[in-house]
Amino acid sequence: MERLKYLRYFAYTIEILVFFMVQETPGLVPDLFGARPVLLIPVALSIAMFENETVSMAFGLLCGLLIDFGAGGVLGFHGMLLSVGCYSIGLIAANLIQTNFLTAMIIAVISTASIVFLQWVFLYLLFSYAHAAYALTAHYIPRFFYTTAIMPVAYYFNRALALQIRAKEE
Secondary structure, three states: OHHHHHHHHHHHHHHHHHHHHHHHOOOOOOOEOOEOOOOHHHHHHHHHHHOOHHHHHHHHHHHHHHHHHHHOOOOOHHHHHHHHHHHHHHHHHHHOOOOOHHHHHHHHHHHHHHHHHHHHHHHHHOOOOOOHHHHHHHHHHHHHHHHHHOHHHHHHHHHHHHHHHHHHHO
């Protein structure tokens, strides 16, 4: 049974690497209103819905560090945000809420909005850029909607993966 748990973790890792390559390949994911989605955010959030808090935090950290490597920003910014967020989601999903599509979308909207807003605050607002409001409306808000729109794909993929492998464990 332990072996199937590690198989699930290996599958999550492969999924994260594939989504990272898709996200970072120029022209593969089309721009929408001048913004590209951050595919690893919904992947990390959906993994956190089906795993315990420690595993969720580890995969959140991996996704966040890959986002930091790909974006060329401050190393650890997204790693910190996603590891804390995924830890919280893993804890909440295990103890307080039912894991279903509606709760996944609510969590995705709240978490993605928080991450995107914090990106804007730390990268534009705190540096007193003259056109910070333009950056928010022209780039960050479309990125939020585009990233959130990926959540159903990530949720159903990780749900099928978790349920399929857990069924074999029993």
